[in-house]
Amino acid sequence: MILRWVIIGYGLLYLIGAAVLLFLVHTSIFLVVYLGVNGFILVSAMLFERRRYRSRVDRTQGDFQPTGERFVDPTSHRLLEVFYNSATGEREYREVTK
Numbered sequence: 001m002i003l004r005w006v007i008i009g010y011g012l013l014y015l016i017g018a019a020v021l022l023f024l025v026h027t028s029i030f031l032v033v034y035l036g037v038n039g040f041i042l043v044s045a046m047l048f049e050r051r052r053y054r055s056r057v058d059r060t061q062g063d064f065q066p067t068g069e070r071f072v073d074p075t076s077h078r079l080l081e082v083f084y085n086s087a088t089g090e091r092e093y094r095e096v097t098k
Helices: 001-026 029-052
Strands: 062-073 079-085 091-095
Touching: 001 029
Parallel strands: none
Antiparallel strands: 062 079, 079 091
């Protein structure tokens, strides 16, 4: 999450640097185009990548059935159970309540 904002900030610095070089320093147009294009690519990639990789699975279809698999999550140290939706092929991990 924080890396995303760092990359957006880095891209904005590229865009600001390109504008400063163009209007204040009057430097080479190739450098301005290089910085501007790279800044635009970084910022737009970070802003639009969230929409692209979202799950398109309709969770209202099918029925989740327990698979019998249980494991302890190494990050949260909680006991999880695996459920499988035969209509979509999706797996879901739910915490086991005691």
